[in-house]
Amino acid sequence: MGIKLDKIINRRKISINELKGSIIAVDAPNIIYSLLNFSHKNPSFNETNMILDRTQRVISHLYGLLYRVKFLYSKEILPIFCFDGHVSPLKRVITKNQLNDFKYTERRYKNAIKNNHKTLARKIALSREYLWPNVVQESKSLLGALGIPTIESPASAESQCADLVKNKIADYSNSQDFDSLLFGCPLLLQNLSKSRRRKIRGKWTYQKINPLISNLKENLDRLNINQFQLVDLALMLKTDYFDGIHGIGPKLALKMIHNYKNIETIIEKEGENFDFSKLESNLISQFRKLFLLPDVIETFENIYWDPPNKQRVLDLLCFDHHLNSERVSSNTDKLIENFYQTLQYFQYEKDRPNTVQKTLDMIF
Numbered sequence: 001m002g003i004k005l006d007k008i009i010n011r012r013k014i015s016i017n018e019l020k021g022s023i024i025a026v027d028a029p030n031i032i033y034s035l036l037n038f039s040h041k042n043p044s045f046n047e048t049n050m051i052l053d054r055t056q057r058v059i060s061h062l063y064g065l066l067y068r069v070k071f072l073y074s075k076e077i078l079p080i081f082c083f084d085g086h087v088s089p090l091k092r093v094i095t096k097n098q099l100n101d102f103k104y105t106e107r108r109y110k111n112a113i114k115n116n117h118k119t120l121a122r123k124i125a126l127s128r129e130y131l132w133p134n135v136v137q138e139s140k141s142l143l144g145a146l147g148i149p150t151i152e153s154p155a156s157a158e159s160q161c162a163d164l165v166k167n168k169i170a171d172y173s174n175s176q177d178f179d180s181l182l183f184g185c186p187l188l189l190q191n192l193s194k195s196r197r198r199k200i201r202g203k204w205t206y207q208k209i210n211p212l213i214s215n216l217k218e219n220l221d222r223l224n225i226n227q228f229q230l231v232d233l234a235l236m237l238k239t240d241y242f243d244g245i246h247g248i249g250p251k252l253a254l255k256m257i258h259n260y261k262n263i264e265t266i267i268e269k270e271g272e273n274f275d276f277s278k279l280e281s282n283l284i285s286q287f288r289k290l291f292l293l294p295d296v297i298e299t300f301e302n303i304y305w306d307p308p309n310k311q312r313v314l315d316l317l318c319f320d321h322h323l324n325s326e327r328v329s330s331n332t333d334k335l336i337e338n339f340y341q342t343l344q345y346f347q348y349e350k351d352r353p354n355t356v357q358k359t360l361d362m363i364f
Contacts, residue, residue, distance in 0.1 A: 003179055003234050003237055003238070005237075005250060010219055012214075014210070014211050016192075021349060023078045023355070024189065025169070025173045026079050026082065027173065027174060027177070029157050030175045032064075032135060032136070036060050054322050058134075058135060062138065062316070062323070063323070065146075066313075068193075071194040076341070079174075080151065080303060081150045081151070082153055082157040082158075082161050082164070084153060085155055145309050146308045146309075149302075149304060149305060149355075153295075153297065154296065158180050159183045161173035161175065161185065163294070166184060168353075169303065173185045175190070176190055179239070181230065184291075185216060186217065188216070189212070191211050191212050224258065228262075229257050231287070231292060233254060303355045303358075304355060305343075307340075308335055314332070
């Protein structure tokens with residue numbers, strides 16, 4: 001879901017070519033989830049708006065990731081994919097990263113396929129207990145076959161991406177959510193896609209999109225607040241962790257932060273005008289700790305990019321999912337070509353990151 005900060009955060013349009021030679025930390029759950037959330041006019045697609053294979057499993061994420069990595073390599077961009085780990089106890093709802101008895105559901109699915117019960121197999125494959133955990137598992141397998149480094153965060157993928165950028169392991173964090181800024185991400189990259197248009201939800205029309213950069217320091221300076229105050233501001237808005245305060249939007253929250261400096265004073269001074277009863281001191285403390293002191297992996301010795309393994313890609317996409325072998329093979333070949341093209345580009349960069357140098361030393 002993510003917090004809605006677009007009304008107060010300035011974003012700069014950039015050309016995709018400006019990202020050439022960048023390392024990008026990808027919020028994997030956010031990006032993969034977006035690959036599942038699209039619709040088609042073509043009536044051959046089922047009512048879930050997701051593409052299924054003959055085993056009744058979703059494949060949108062597999063084609064989507066294959067094309068996404070191929071696209072990134074074609075622009076001389078090296079990605080690192082970060083995944084969610086532990087689910088915060090503050091989460092208000094069952095979200096995309098909870099497993100919900102996946103192993104048991106997986107056994108039921110395999111048994112339905114074995115006995116040719118396609119209707120039951122589809123029902124299980126599209127269930128909450130099976131769908132997302134299986135998508136995450138398969139995404140990790142495909143990324144591994146493509147040689148992409150993945151990190152499973154102790155907590156959230158967004159906090160890990162932000163930390164990679166703060167530690168200059170990556171240049172940008174790529175997520176459609178603004179939560180990355182609450183985690184202190186210096187540079188947030190959105191709308192990173194080969195497609196230059198996006199379908200408007202609920203309509204058969206499209207809008208033009210461009211990659212957008214949010215610079216945290218520039219925005220904090222412009223808004224005349226600090227990181228601590230940005231988190232307090234977010235606490236008044238609807239997030240994955242709290243319902244927000246009824247009647248308070250981003251602009252009013254910013255005005256209150258300017259007037260009162262912190263959430264405690266806002267509650268004291270504006271308590272008669274708004275219902276802050278759910279904002280107990282313990283919740284405020286947990287919320288601040290979640291964003292200001294996130295649990296992240298801080299050592300990165302094993303980050304490097306392997307050459308894509310075409311046979312592993314074919315095994316997963318064609319043997320397991322029965323996808324079109326010619327289509328998968330040709331796209332994988334192009335991806336491999338783009339991979340070596342990207343490494344050659346980095347070879348001529350004077351200030352190569354250690355992670356890239358390690359990759360170059362292993363391959364050349």
